[in-house]
Amino acid sequence: MPDLSTPTCDLLGIAKPIVQAPVSVVPEVIAGVSNAGGLGILQATWLGASQTRRRIAAIKSLTDRPFGTNYVVSLMGENEHADLDYALEAGVPVISTFWGDPAPFVERVHAAGALLFHTVGSAQEARRAVDAGVDVVVAQGVEAGGHVWGEVSTLALVPAVVDAVPDAHVIAAGGIADGRGLAAVLALGAGAAWVGTRFVMSRENRMHPEHRARMQAARETDTLHSSLFDIGWPDAPHRALVNDTVETWLAAGSPPSGERPGEGEAVAHHAGGEPIPRYSMEDPLESMTGDVTSMCMYAGQGIGLVNDEKLVAAIIDDMISQAGAILGSFGGD
Ligand SMILES: Cc1cc2nc3c(=O)[nH]c(=O)nc-3n(C[C@H](O)[C@H](O)[C@H](O)COP(=O)(O)O)c2cc1C
Known part of the structure; x- marks a missing residue:
């Protein structure tokens, strides 16, 4: 397996530059990604207190590796803030925020010894987040699946964000579904890929069979x-x-x-x-x-590249092998 580790991997304590976007609440998906050398992230916004506790405990029983929990800021009330506090008390090392201002979370997350990720849609927003103390910005392109914050495509957004925050870690999101996408965003200067749609279609993810069939058949234009x-x-x-x-x-x-x-x-x-x-x-x-x-x-536009369901470990290994082969083929000497 090629070694594609980056300074962002070192910061996160992971071996492979792949982060599973918060697209699932299934502990086997999140822990499976972390066990395979990436970083799994639990979609925690809608879980509620008892499920937050249960899912975090289940993930911890399946892996000793780092993982994260994610929150949609604009939808957070008192209960969701309490759930986040619980995640911090439980020692979750990465907190990811989306759709709102990350500034009020900085001290709270750092005081617990965790890292704060925030998803952005522009270079200016990335600069603001880093100035506020965010550790890692996730640059989300408009081709992404799920809720989409910005309007710029991944190919144009990632290098603009990398240039705007040269002192910070940048992870690229949107349309990355195989090793070609991973190689591309590493070439753009990202420290890792943030992958959603591909992991929705992992074998461990519990989906309605009719939903799974539609996703498998869908093209990039769908x-x-x-x-x-x-x-x-x-x-x-x-x-x-x-x-x-x-x-x-x-x-x-x-x-x-x-x-x-x-x-x-x-x-x-x-x-x-x-x-x-x-x-x-x-x-x-x-x-x-x-x-x-x-x-x-x-689903993101990368759904056209997702025509099968694989175990999360196979998704990661296939992405790393393919990206390694591509990047190696540009070798130089
Ligand atoms: C089913 C699904 C659910 C999502 N839920 C969340 C969420 O709760 N919080 C969040 O920050 N992003 C969420 N996203 C967006 C992802 O974090 C990510 O930006 C996106 O999946 C990346 O693009 P891709 O799907 O092309 O890989 C979701 C995406 C999908 C496909």
């Missing part, structure tokens, strides 16, 4: 960047697969919230029977029933 699935998180652009909900809305002339086709109807149900309305921000879970492929299926 996603839409919009604010359509806004119930639960309004006015927040995101990228997801085009499905019947998206197509019907587009065919109706993309009407605003409140005037959209099928507004108010339930498309699926939670295991406990609670309805999931059309345009909900929730994505399909294994335990849900109903028309789950009418729900929001977050």
Whole structure:
């Protein structure tokens, strides 16, 4: 296996420059990534206190390696702040924030001995975050899956951010789904790749089978960047697969919230029977029933490169081997 470790890997105490974006709450995904030499990150915003405790304990029982927890700042209330404090008390070494101001988190995270990551969409924002004390900026390109903060593509954003914060660590996000993407962002000056969509489609991730089948079949042209699935998180652009909900809305002339086709109807149900309305921000879970492929299926444009489901360790090893071969082929002497 080629050694692609970077100064960012040294900072994080990992061997391979791959960070799993917070796209999963499944402990086997997060711990699997960390055990394979990358950094796994738990999507912690919506867990609540008891699940936060359970999932962190489960991850710790599966790995001794570093991992992180992630929070959407604009959606945090008292309970989510308490959950973050619990993660810090439990010794989670990396806290990642998204969608809001990271400054109020700096002292709190550092006082617990952890590192603070913050996701940005521009060079100016990266500079502001680093000036506030953020340790690692994640530069997220517009091709990313899930909620998308900025409007610049990864290829243009990453070098601009690297130039803006030469004293800081930069991790590249958006559209990185194989070793070619990893090699590319290392060449752009990133210290690691932040990979979401590819890990959504890992074998350990617990997905509804119909969701998994749609993701596997999707091409790079099959996603839409919009604010359509806004119930639960309004006015927040995101990228997801085009499905019947998206197509019907587009065919109706993309009407605003409140005037959209099928507004108010339930498309699926939670295991406990609670309805999931059309345009909900929730994505399909294994335990849900109903028309789950009418729900929001977050995916980046890199989904076109994801045509199989692999164990997380295989995803990482394949990315490292492929990137190593590419970077080695430009060898020089
Ligand atoms: C299913 C899914 C859920 C996501 N949830 C979060 C989240 O809770 N917090 C966050 O910071 N980013 C979240 N993201 C965005 C990722 O952190 C990341 O920026 C993105 O996946 C990178 O692009 P890629 O999907 O092309 O690899 C999510 C992305 C996906 C696909």
